[in-house]
Amino acid sequence: MMTADDVLEVLGLIRRAGAEVWIGGGWGIDALVGRQTRDHRDLDLMHRREQEPALLTSLAAAGFVRGLDWYPIRFVMAHPDGRELDLHPLVFAPDGSAGQASLDPDHPFHYPADCFVTGMINETPVPCLSAEQQIRFHQGYEPADRDRHDMAQLRRAFGLTTHY
Secondary structure, three states: OOHHHHHHHHHHHHHHHOOOOEEHHHHHHHHHOOOOOOOOOEEEEEEEEEHHHHHHHHHHHHOOEEEEOOOOEEEEOOOOOOOOOEEEEEEEEOOOEEEEOOOOOOOOEOHHHHEEEEEEEEEEEEEEOOHHHHHHHHHOOOOHHHHHHHHHHHHHOOOOOOOO
16 A cells, blocks of 8 residues: 555655656545545656656665566556555656657657646645546546546546546
């Protein structure tokens, strides 16, 4: 499990390495809502691909090792204590938007410049993805119970419409 304290610890490691990340997935939604609403098995982080060497050096020094590898789409860094980081490399454009490789090279994932926002975990401001971006990324697949839970949190907190 990935606790709120774990999230803040990882963010501190990354920040000290001089790398920028944004939280997505379940922890990203909880950051937007401002409180933890469920247990989380991992932490989804979007990062600047050009900062990857510093990011990986910092995580390796903290005991994280590379596991699942779908690079350049995503890869996982796992710690012996069971914590997992699901890392997504982003390439930024001059306008502040970003792209991420996908399984279909003709259709990369798009991150508009305004999707990089700030949320709160344990009353600490954290960088995360916007509610609208989270909704976009929760489409096109059969949702699990945790996905339904997460979308319900966004509907309640922001009055947004989701597709499930």
